[in-house]
Amino acid sequence: MSTPDLFDIAQKEAEAQGAFISTVLCCGSTACLTSGGQAARDAVDEVVASNGLERDVRVVSTGCMGLCSRGPLVKVRRRGEDEVLYADVDGAAAREIAERHVVGGEAVEHGQLSLDHPFFARQVRVVLEHLGEHDPNRIEDYILRGGYKALERAVLEMTPEAVVDEVLKSGLRGRGGGGYPAGNKWSLLAKAPGDDKSVIANGDEGDPGAYMDRTVMEDDPHRVLEGLALCAYATGATRGFIYVRAEYPVAVRRLEQAIRQAKRNKVLGKSIFGTDFAFDVEIRIGAGAFVCGEETALMASIMGGRGTPVLRPPYPTERGLWGNPSLIQNVETLANVPTILNRGAEWFASIGTERSRGTKVFALAGKLENTGLIEVPMGITLREIVEDIGGGVAGGRPFKAAQTGGPSGGCIPAKHLDTSMDYESLQALGSIMGSGGLIVMDDEVKMPEVARFFMQFCMDESCGKCLPCRAGTHELHELLKKVCAGEGTLLDLDRLETLCEVVRDNSLCGLGQTAPNPVLSTLHYFREEYEALVAGAAVPQASAQPGVNAQDGSA
Amino acid sequence: MADQRTTPTAGAERPTPAAKAAAAGNGSAEDPREKMLTTQLKKVRYRADALIEVLHAVQDIYGFLDPVQLLRVATELQLPPSRVLGVATFYHLFTFEPKGEHTCTVCTGTACFVKGADELIAAVERELGVPEGQTREDGVLSLLQARCVGACGLAPVALVDGVVVGKATSDMLLTALDKAGVGPMADGGAS
Ligand SMILES: Cc1cc2nc3c(=O)[nH]c(=O)nc-3n(C[C@H](O)[C@H](O)[C@H](O)COP(=O)(O)O)c2cc1C
Ligand code: SF4
Ligand code: FES
Ligand code: FES
Numbered sequence: 001m002s003t004p005d006l007f008d009i010a011q012k013e014a015e016a017q018g019a020f021i022s023t024v025l026c027c028g029s030t031a032c033l034t035s036g037g038q039a040a041r042d043a044v045d046e047v048v049a050s051n052g053l054e055r056d057v058r059v060v061s062t063g064c065m066g067l068c069s070r071g072p073l074v075k076v077r078r079r080g081e082d083e084v085l086y087a088d089v090d091g092a093a094a095r096e097i098a099e100r101h102v103v104g105g106e107a108v109e110h111g112q113l114s115l116d117h118p119f120f121a122r123q124v125r126v127v128l129e130h131l132g133e134h135d136p137n138r139i140e141d142y143i144l145r146g147g148y149k150a151l152e153r154a155v156l157e158m159t160p161e162a163v164v165d166e167v168l169k170s171g172l173r174g175r176g177g178g179g180y181p182a183g184n185k186w187s188l189l190a191k192a193p194g195d196d197k198s199v200i201a202n203g204d205e206g207d208p209g210a211y212m213d214r215t216v217m218e219d220d221p222h223r224v225l226e227g228l229a230l231c232a233y234a235t236g237a238t239r240g241f242i243y244v245r246a247e248y249p250v251a252v253r254r255l256e257q258a259i260r261q262a263k264r265n266k267v268l269g270k271s272i273f274g275t276d277f278a279f280d281v282e283i284r285i286g287a288g289a290f291v292c293g294e295e296t297a298l299m300a301s302i303m304g305g306r307g308t309p310v311l312r313p314p315y316p317t318e319r320g321l322w323g324n325p326s327l328i329q330n331v332e333t334l335a336n337v338p339t340i341l342n343r344g345a346e347w348f349a350s351i352g353t354e355r356s357r358g359t360k361v362f363a364l365a366g367k368l369e370n371t372g373l374i375e376v377p378m379g380i381t382l383r384e385i386v387e388d389i390g391g392g393v394a395g396g397r398p399f400k401a402a403q404t405g406g407p408s409g410g411c412i413p414a415k416h417l418d419t420s421m422d423y424e425s426l427q428a429l430g431s432i433m434g435s436g437g438l439i440v441m442d443d444e445v446k447m448p449e450v451a452r453f454f455m456q457f458c459m460d461e462s463c464g465k466c467l468p469c470r471a472g473t474h475e476l477h478e479l480l481k482k483v484c485a486g487e488g489t490l491l492d493l494d495r496l497e498t499l500c501e502v503v504r505d506n507s508l509c510g511l512g513q514t515a516p517n518p519v520l521s522t523l524h525y526f527r528e529e530y531e532a533l534v535a536g537a538a539v540p541q542a543s544a545q546p547g548v549n550a551q552d553g554s555a
Numbered sequence: 556m557a558d559q560r561t562t563p564t565a566g567a568e569r570p571t572p573a574a575k576a577a578a579a580g581n582g583s584a585e586d587p588r589e590k591m592l593t594t595q596l597k598k599v600r601y602r603a604d605a606l607i608e609v610l611h612a613v614q615d616i617y618g619f620l621d622p623v624q625l626l627r628v629a630t631e632l633q634l635p636p637s638r639v640l641g642v643a644t645f646y647h648l649f650t651f652e653p654k655g656e657h658t659c660t661v662c663t664g665t666a667c668f669v670k671g672a673d674e675l676i677a678a679v680e681r682e683l684g685v686p687e688g689q690t691r692e693d694g695v696l697s698l699l700q701a702r703c704v705g706a707c708g709l710a711p712v713a714l715v716d717g718v719v720v721g722k723a724t725s726d727m728l729l730t731a732l733d734k735a736g737v738g739p740m741a742d743g744g745a746s
Contacts, residue, residue, distance in 0.1 A: 031706045034719040068708025208702035209665030215705075246611065246648050247701065287607050287646030290702075304606035306645040365666035365707035372708045406665065439665050453668050457702075463645075 003274035004266045006143055006152060013140040020058040022102055024048075025075040026094075027132060028061030029219055030211070030250075031068035031372070039091035040072045047098035057102055063219025065132035067119055068372035075132070076101050087113045118388040119370050124351060126359050127335045128375045131219050136254060139261040142222040148267045150341035151226050154233055155273050163234035164190055167337065169345035171357035176202055176293075176330030177408065177435050179356075179423040182337075185327055188317040189235040192325035197237040200302070200321075200328045201228050203244040203251065204286055204293040207406030208457060210363040210437035213331040215373055217244065217251035220335070221258035225281060227334030229268060230341065232279045235327060240281035242331075243298055246288060255283055290407075290461035294509050295328045297463070308463050309509035330435065332361055352378035356422035360433065366402075366440035367394050376421070383417040386440060397442040401525070405434025407454040407461075408514035410521025411447070430521045432514075447526040448533055451519045452480035458515035469512030472503035476519065488534045497523065588616045592624070596631055603632045606642055610649055619653045655690040655697035657716055657737050659728070664703030666710040675713055676700070678725035683732065684740045696737050 017023075026032075026041040041061055048057045065073045070087035074094060077083040084107050086097055093111055101107050115121075125131075134141040142148070154163050168183030189197060201224060205213040217224055228240045244252050259281055262268035270278045284302045291297045297307035299321050320326025336358060340348045349357045356378040362385070365371050369391030376385060382402060386392065393399050401411040410431035412419060419425050423433050441450070459473040479496050482488045500516035507513045523530060595612035599605035609632065613624045620643050629636040643649050659679055663672045676687050676698070685691040685698045706712050709721030715731045 030704075031708045031721070034706045034709055034712070034721045068706070071708070207665075208663070209667070209707055211703065211705035211707060247704070285608060285611065287611065288648035289646050301607065302604070304602075304604035304642070306642055308645075363666075363707055365710060366669050371666075371710075403665065437665065439669060441669055445669055450669075453665070460647075 004148075006148055009140055009265070010144045013144040017058065017144070019055070021056040022076065022078045023058045023060065024098070024102055025060050025062045025065075025077070025132065027063075027065045027071060027073040029064035029068075029131075029215060031064070032071035032073060035071045036090050037072035040074055040089045040094035043091045043094035044074070044098045044102070047095060047103065051103050053103065060135045062133060063131035063136050064128075064215050064373050066123070066128070066372045066374060067113070067370055069370055070113065070372075073113075073132075076107070078102075078105065083115070085113045085115055086111045119372075119374075119391065122380070122384060122389050123375050124359050124377045125375050126339050126348075126351070127216060127223070127332055127361055128220075128373065129339070130223070131215070131373075134220075136219045136221060137257065139222055139258065139265060142220070143265075146342060147222055147338070148226055148262075148265075150338040151229050151233070151267060152273055154230055154341060155275050155277050160190060160234045160236060163230060163341070166341060166345045167234070170336075170340045170348040171345075171352075171355075172333065172336055172340060172348070173356065173423065174330055175332035175336075175360065175435065177405065177432065179433060182329060182333055185317065185329070186231065186235050188315075189237065189325055189327040192317055194325050195236075196239070196322075196324045197235060198239040198241060198321045198324065198326040199228055199231045199235060199237045200240070200298070200326060201242040201331050201334055202293060202295075202298060202328050203242055203248070203331045204298065205245060205248075205331075205435065206290040206293040206461075207408075207435050207437040208290075209365060209406060209439055210435060212361040212363050212373065212436040214248050214251055216331055216335050216361070217242075217248070218254050221251075221254045222262065223335045223338060224255070224331055225258055225262055225268060227337040228281060229272070229279050230337050231327070231329065231334060233277055237327070238279060239321075240279060241284050241302055241321075242281060243284045243286060243292070243302060245286045245292075252283055252285060259283070289463075290457070291463045291509070291511050294511060297509070298328065299326065306463075308465050309511075311508060332436070353420065353422045355424060356433075360421065360436060362436045362438040364390055364438050364440070366438075367397065367442040367445070368392070368440050369394050378422045379420050381418050381420055382412060385421065385438070386417065390440065393440065393442045395442075397444070400441045400443050400445060401447065403431075403439045403441065403450065403518070404437065405432040405514075405517070406437045407457045408432060408510065408517055409434045409437075410517050411441075411450070411525060413525040430517070430524060432517075446484075447522040447529050448480065448484050451522045452477065452484050454518040455480050455515065458511060462511060462515075466506075466508040466512065468503050468506035469508070469515065472499060472507070472512070473515050475499060476503065476516070480519070483530060483533055486533055490531070490534055493523070493527075493530055493534060591616045592627070601631055601633075603634055606632060606634065606639065607646070610639075610643055610646075614649060619650050622651075652690070655685075656695050657732070657735055658697045658699060658714075659685075659732060659737075660699045660701045660704075660714040661728075662702070662704050662706075662710070662712040662714075663700045664707065664710075666703070666707035667712055670710040672711045675711060675723060675725055675728055678729060679732070682729055682739065683737060691740065693740055695740075696732070 024044050072089045074086045074089045097108050164186045172182045173179045203213050286292050289307050292301045292307035294309045297309045301307040316326045352358050359375050361375045364374050399414050401413050403411045426433050455477045459477045462469045462473050464470045504516045625639050629639045661675045685696050690697040711723050713720045713723050713728050715735050720731050
């Protein structure tokens, strides 16, 4: 069987791309498409065609460029000139940009966004490095940027142990929420007996308000495949699965297409790079159940069953899919691996903090000037994210809190804005790093309402297997509803706290164990809001700006 | 979402798009949808562990999980019907009732919640007389929730027949629904 010649593919692609005088990169990811990105792309195509410039101008629909709230975004690159990024590009603006800048050679002044803008300048892109740069539909574009080189080097020049070692040394920890060291998990699976081991990429992304993993799967699918293949090579697994939530049909399509391309190019399938390493990947689709992000539930779902968690141990590395050793790793965790092997564990470990190495992708949302998808070195402060990258709270209102970790996490109040964003510091504040949802709230948001919102989510999503979670989340939600309606008493607040502890300490899986976190955390930092509600008064405003007249309390 | 977790009932006689399309063939041996499902079953090689994929296929083809089709799935995958029903009822995306002609889905993920998704739902409920999680009596509109549609930068977000309305206000959403052909109920009465 012939081996793929990555160098050759990359060179051909470079030549093909180099033949164009200009490149117009149009963001083709969800948020931009939603705000009229297709009209922008169509307008550019039209102008290029009507000027007969198809051979001089390359128009590409790329992955998310990050600053989703200013979309549609369009980047223009002309040979020998600095690139220009345009924001809020509707059809008419796109036509003007295409006619004046792409065809005429003169940049349009309005709508430009400086690339020195702190939103971009403060980020460090590892996982997202190709987003907004390449065409996620083409394996050649991935290979041109060094794609599958890490896999080639691993299978041809490295032993599986050496790959595990490199990941261990990098200090890479799980990005799905728990933060367990990836290398440790890999060596457990490598040592597990059996010749039918599986590796699973967790793309369930249950946090309701986050889209990191979705974007990586849609906009750089080959990076996920390469990470998974490296994991398989290092651990001796022969089967791979990517579990994608059903709400992400584009991710499913892009991954399926990427698998076909990878097989055609022999970087996946039998005899990878001409060696006897064989590895196949299947996509499995969820059906809307948050609990399926939990490892044992996820495996039950892959096997076509109800996604009901079971007690661990045994851990998946001992008893996983169909009873065989398996390993589950979050999509973003895996997406880091090709770069770790390409640039070295030391390089990776130099980013971040002592115990939290590397970067983290966040879906920055809520009441900020700039919202979107960001990747920052761990150890950056929350203040830098909110004020520099996020441009501060929208409308100049006071910052009240940021929520990380979604329904399993907690909030960080203004007095802790200088907290370092790393696993341990966030935990010390009663929140968690989580999978990357980062939602900023201003003084208009009522914290007991936020707690009620998350509790309703957990109640709806509880699988019902164990009583503390099934009945406890329901009871907690009732209590919170009562409190939010201004009908609670001080006694109810005590009940809330006690019940939170019961649910946390007695639930079988992570869903129940962490469901009380948003309540405990808001009670801890914003108890006065709860107390004001049970006293029948309106929610007090954030102390920062007494002049601001926010909406009144109870509904 | 959980609101869709209703118990199986015989399909109501509302004219869903799927039902309309198949109206001609319904009941006869030549229902084209049967063939479509056969193709999907073949694609997964009748493997029992592909049950969830097959249920998705049934829902795509028929618009909802028709009890008759669930029995067929059980037979073809050689699974006990209780297992098929057990899995079907576990997952929120599966529905046992046909959806309305049009759907309005409001995102209630955290970013949208923080930016007032509740008001969007309330507006549609109030103005168009459809309770959240349900289909209007005349079968014209279903009002559903979604947990994050991945456009949080544009929160709050709603979808009208799958088309996203970003940075939505109640007025924008109602206008979009009006354009899609959804007006208040004919007799003007909300339930
Ligand atoms: C209720 C629940 C939901 C979870 N949802 C997700 C999820 O959506 N994505 C994810 O990667 N991990 C999720 N996890 C964590 C996974 O169980 C698992 O720890 C993780 O995928 C391991 O990968 P990592 O070490 O790379 O983070 C969830 C855990 C629980 C208890
Ligand atoms: S804690 Fe909740 S979700 Fe987890 S097994 Fe128990 S009932 Fe199910
Ligand atoms: S979707 Fe275009 S910038 Fe994020
Ligand atoms: S929370 Fe609504 S789009 Fe993400």
